[in-house]
Amino acid sequence: MTHVRLKNVSKTFTRGRDGSRVVALDDVSLEVAKGEVFGVIGHSGAGKSTLIRLINGLETPTTGEVWVGDHEITALAEKDQRAVRRDIGMIFQQFNLFRSRTIAGNVAYPLKVAGVDRAERDRRVARLLDFVGLLDRAHDHPEQLSGGQKQRVGIARALATEPSLLLADEATSALDPKTTAEVLALLGRVNKELGVTILLITHELDVIRTVADRVAVMDSGRIAEAGPVYDVFANPASDVAADFVRDALRDRPSPEVLARLRRTHPGRLVTVAVRARTGLAKTFFAHGVTADLVFGGISELQERAVGSLTFELTGPADGIDAALAELRAGGIDVTEEND
Amino acid sequence: MDEFLSNLPIFREAIGTTFYIVGISVVLGGLLGLLLGLVLYATRPGNLLSNRPVFIVVNILVNIVRPIPFVIFLLALQPVMLATIGTTIGADAVTFGLTLGAAFAVSRIIEQTLIAVDPGVIEAARAAGARPLSILFTVVLPEALGPVILGYTFIFVAVVDMSAQAGLVGGGGLGDFAVTYGSQRYNWTVVYITVATIIVIVQAGQFLGNFLARRALRR
Numbered sequence: 001m002t003h004v005r006l007k008n009v010s011k012t013f014t015r016g017r018d019g020s021r022v023v024a025l026d027d028v029s030l031e032v033a034k035g036e037v038f039g040v041i042g043h044s045g046a047g048k049s050t051l052i053r054l055i056n057g058l059e060t061p062t063t064g065e066v067w068v069g070d071h072e073i074t075a076l077a078e079k080d081q082r083a084v085r086r087d088i089g090m091i092f093q094q095f096n097l098f099r100s101r102t103i104a105g106n107v108a109y110p111l112k113v114a115g116v117d118r119a120e121r122d123r124r125v126a127r128l129l130d131f132v133g134l135l136d137r138a139h140d141h142p143e144q145l146s147g148g149q150k151q152r153v154g155i156a157r158a159l160a161t162e163p164s165l166l167l168a169d170e171a172t173s174a175l176d177p178k179t180t181a182e183v184l185a186l187l188g189r190v191n192k193e194l195g196v197t198i199l200l201i202t203h204e205l206d207v208i209r210t211v212a213d214r215v216a217v218m219d220s221g222r223i224a225e226a227g228p229v230y231d232v233f234a235n236p237a238s239d240v241a242a243d244f245v246r247d248a249l250r251d252r253p254s255p256e257v258l259a260r261l262r263r264t265h266p267g268r269l270v271t272v273a274v275r276a277r278t279g280l281a282k283t284f285f286a287h288g289v290t291a292d293l294v295f296g297g298i299s300e301l302q303e304r305a306v307g308s309l310t311f312e313l314t315g316p317a318d319g320i321d322a323a324l325a326e327l328r329a330g331g332i333d334v335t336e337e338n339d
Numbered sequence: 340m341d342e343f344l345s346n347l348p349i350f351r352e353a354i355g356t357t358f359y360i361v362g363i364s365v366v367l368g369g370l371l372g373l374l375l376g377l378v379l380y381a382t383r384p385g386n387l388l389s390n391r392p393v394f395i396v397v398n399i400l401v402n403i404v405r406p407i408p409f410v411i412f413l414l415a416l417q418p419v420m421l422a423t424i425g426t427t428i429g430a431d432a433v434t435f436g437l438t439l440g441a442a443f444a445v446s447r448i449i450e451q452t453l454i455a456v457d458p459g460v461i462e463a464a465r466a467a468g469a470r471p472l473s474i475l476f477t478v479v480l481p482e483a484l485g486p487v488i489l490g491y492t493f494i495f496v497a498v499v500d501m502s503a504q505a506g507l508v509g510g511g512g513l514g515d516f517a518v519t520y521g522s523q524r525y526n527w528t529v530v531y532i533t534v535a536t537i538i539v540i541v542q543a544g545q546f547l548g549n550f551l552a553r554r555a556l557r558r
Contacts (some may be wrong), residue, residue, distance in 0.1 A: 098481070
């Protein structure tokens with residue numbers, strides 16, 4: 001079942017005195033299923049922040065429709081949008097906690113807005129703080145917490161009204177790797193234990209790889225490609241997606257590294273993409289080819305291997321040709337690296 | 340000194356008058372200024388209650404009044420005073436002028452202070468489904484409380500200063516006392532004691548303001 005749907009959405013900003021126009025989103029269509037973790041990845045300026053703000057009506061598209069459940073956000077008046085917002089939680093890169101309120105006060109705020117009475121508010125705040133592991137900090141103020149703790153408060157606050165959808169705007173970009181892992185684990189629990197649909201935007205492939213089920217790759221206001229995370233990043237069809245994979249895995253030699261490898265390794269250099277079981281060693285051996293591993297990296301994406309290895313192949317030329325032909329016939333992506 | 344002691348009851352009365360003028364001006368002017376400041380902040384294009392016509396009108400009004408020297412402002416207000424409070428001299432007239440003067444000064448200070456509030460927390464409140472007016476009072480003002488208190492402290496000091504100047508136009512209070520019983524009689528003891536009293540009042544106000552702001556900022 002579809003939870004969030006964007007239909008041909010475009011957003012143009014008019015900037016400055018000269019009224020120059022900036023296209024933030026260009027004909028974006030996208031569907032997020034109920035209960036999934038959907039990631040949107042893109043470099044800064046790709047339009048991600050605008051996209052996520054359309055969903056709870058913080059931004060209005062220039063053209064197109066935004067649907068959340070049965071509500072067409074784009075057709076609602078501001079007043080009716082506010083009611084829908086109570087079913088959509090949001091967390092932010094800079095946490096955006098209220099400094100003037102305690103931790104408990106921050107989590108209670110959406111409940112006050114929703115008109116929940118005091119006793120019920122206290123009960124829910126305690127339960128939420130317990131869920132994010134910060135019950136003992138209820139009476140502290142935000143500046144007494146570390147970044148990771150602040151984001152956990154942000155998550156508790158976003159979940160206060162028991163929303164069915166959580167929007168995460170670069171939620172881990174201000175955190176160190178260890179804290180990032182903790183916050184992502186918590187988001188995983190929010191999705192699995194509470195059944196909350198999560199739409200997150202990020203510029204880090206690691207975030208997508210850790211929590212997302214499906215991903216959309218954005219580039220200059222457009223969706224370059226979208227699909228299950230493994231499919232998109234194991235076989236990227238767009239240059240942006242391929243760039244993200246290369247930057248994250250560092251599995252393919254850069255032109256500089258390649259030039260050095262060519263100087264030090266006189267044999268034939270090939271880079272082989274590693275996906276599932278490849279039987280590389282057996283194939284090379286069978287054709288009398290010696291394969292020396294000179295570069296590469298293999299990582300895991302949704303419990304499946306992804307990466308590539310660069311070999312220096314020595315042995316009879318026809319043996320090498322035959323081995324490579326056999327690999328290609330088996331659907332394995334092979335790149336010759338000798339210019 | 341003898342002359343000062345012989346005028347002690349009048350001195351006490353002058354202190355009382357200064358507190359009356361400053362007290363009413365800071366409270367009434369402060370509230371009026373808070374209202375104007377909130378309007379300036381909230382109606383600014385792109386803000387919570389974005390409304391260009393209202394913003395432009397209030398903004399220009401504040402810009403016209405603010406640069407007028409206070410003594411001249413008092414004179415210019417005389418017809419208005421006559422029409423409203425029925426007099427153009429004395430403590431009530433000064434209080435009337437000071438209240439308006441303080442209000443316009445406070446409005447800018449409030450506006451500038453609120454603009455510095457992190458737009459991120461406002462976005463968080465909007466995402467929680469809060470109404471713009473509610474955000475103004477439950478998020479924006481509390482978040483800016485420390486700087487707002489310091490702003491009011493600044494205004495308190497300025498109002499004490501202006502109330503003394505108003506003594507020159509017969510407004511009563513410590514400024515009036517210093518002129519009438521001090522400088523006009525070449526009695527510098529009276530002038531210096533009056534100045535010292537004003538300094539003590541200002542110091543006490545500044546101290547209290549700093550204390551409250553520190554508590555609001557929890558530093």
